[in-house]
Amino acid sequence: MTTSQEALLPGTRRALLHRIAVAQAEGRAPSLVAAVVRDGQTVWHGARTSVEGHGPDETVQYRIGSLTKIFTAVLVLRLRDAGVLDLGDPLERHLPGTGVGEATIGELLAHTAGLAAESPAPWWERTSGALRPELSDVLGDQPLLHPVGRRFHYSNPGYTVLGALVEELRGASWEKVLREEILEPLGLHRTSAQPRAPHAGGWAVHPWADVLLPEPLEDLGRMAPAGQLWSTTGDLARFASFLARGDDRVLSAESVREMRTPAAPTEAADVMDGATYGLGMQIQRRDGRLLVGHSGSLPGFLANLTISVEDDVAAVVLANCTSGPLLGAVGADLVRIVAEAEPRIPEPWRPLREVEPAVLELAGQWYWGPHAVAMRVTSDGLLVLAPLTGGGRRARFRANGDGTWTGTEGYYAGEVLRPVRRSDGTMSHLDLGSFVFTRQPYDPEAPVPGGVDAEGWRGIG
Known part of the structure; x- marks a missing residue:
């Protein structure tokens, strides 16, 4: 994938830069970096920074948190497409003894398996993954908080279970399978489970003072499939193109379309927001536009990937702060700016070659x-x-x-x-x-259920 700053009009590029500049300034982010993809190509990259030594570009790694879940979901869909499992299979069939085996694989992907949102204390994102060496340490004594399949309840342990499923069925570590089946085929050479230089440091920004505190960069261990990865805007731009189009080396267009399809029941609060969840992907309607992707956060980092398949535009936004800029809104705005300023030119209409x-x-x-x-x-x-x-x-x-x-x-x-x-x-x-x-309203010559009155259509005198 090439990066061409000339691919967008100057006014569009300035509007994109203005949007991330506002987000970085008002959100008080040490640095914020973004990219826009159109027609499968990276057409813009921008960065704003205020910390000496940070000069982020499309090669600098940031931690992407729960964007990792999309990668894990792709690995599971690959197992399904290979005939190894079915999304309707109960987990117990393939990974026995977890205590949540009645949940199906599809329910785990869609966060409808009833699992708790987090693993037992202590706060797993800020402590060493070595504290939870076994799956039972992640799930705890009461892994199910809701009836299986009844409601959407976002669950980090659920994706840890899916990572363990991948390891069980592939006979290799989640990280090794990820590298061989997704990262290498798609050319995501700057995406990894551990940080590789150059990478940003993670910071907390004081809520009432303009000062910083470094955040610990913990290895999540067993929780890795839910949020471990580090990546760049360059790599995530390539990944966004794959999620919009598919790539038969990894997952077909039909299967990635399935990932983007709602799979979870929507709660009342989500109906108001126009949000739901597919198979490893968040789905929302914003400003009349259907957007798919995912957000992510870990101490010191925020991430967002937003795709409008209809407009064929995607945005990636990364920041190195625990809280601050609302990257979901930023990503949606970057997509909107390009889609509205430079609408997609449709493919030429072509007739069928032949029709029976x-x-x-x-x-x-x-x-x-x-x-x-x-x-x-x-x-x-x-x-x-x-x-x-x-x-x-x-x-x-x-x-x-x-x-x-x-x-x-x-x-x-x-x-x-x-x-x-x-x-x-x-x-x-x-x-x-x-x-x-029928070809006519209530055609009497067709077998209309209940029959058609013999006197036919009439007026009322």
Whole structure:
């Protein structure tokens, strides 16, 4: 990946610099560094610093905290894609004796397994990981605080368990598997479990005075899969591009799309914020834009990775302070600045190379009872069903190869669309999850459930 400062307009670059300058100044961060990715390429890098000796650029490591969870989730999805496990498998099937074995692997990924948010005292982020050498030391005597699968409850121990699962099934350390299966294939040479020079030091900023206190840089030990990694804006920019597009050397586009799909029930407070969680990725709607990624924090460091797949823009923001700038807001603003100032230029429309007559016959207007809908055949070979006017159920369908189609989203996700023909071969209706769609409202010649009044449509005198 190349870095080209000329790839963005001067006004856009200045707006990006202004945003991180405000964040660093108002958040009182010793240093703050950021990068923006567009169309899979790093197009901007910026940094602000106030501490002598800190001259951060895209090669300087910062601790990224819970952004590590995305990496761990990718390792688990690789096991799934290789057929080693299923996300619906209970943990006990693959990693027995944990005490949380009834939780499924998918529930652990989505933080719906009911596990506690933190490991038992002392404060694990600020103490040596050697204090918790075993998984039981991380989980404690009461690892489950909620019924399994009933609610979203963010859990660091849950990702420690997933790291242990990776080690069990791969027969190697989490760090070794991570390096061989993600870091090396994607060229993330400045991402590591231990800091490598040049790297930033971690600081706490006094809440009522402009003075600093160095934070300890502890090895998290068993908790590493939840938050150990160090990385750079350069490496995380490459990783953001992978999370938007996929890379068959690591994880397919379909699988990373699954990671970005909501997988956790949303609580009332999160509904107000428009936030939910996928498989290792946070999901939120902000300013009308769907954003995915993750935030991270450890004593001395803050991190954020934000992606708008629709705009094909991503932002990475790192700072070396325990608290201060709200990097989630900064990342979202960097994405917004680029997306609004320089909107994505869409790919040219291209027609289908060929289309079967039986598929083309599905296009056009249909009715579910009196409700009018339209079916389109798109250039990517999908069917799109949508209301003619107003809101309502909209879905895309992919071909199954036997004349039927399966919904990929919304109300009809997983439901089968089956064209039904009369004995003479002409189209009768569409069956979609028991709903009958006809060419005319309540077509009397189609098997509409409940039948159609023999006298037909009428006025009222």
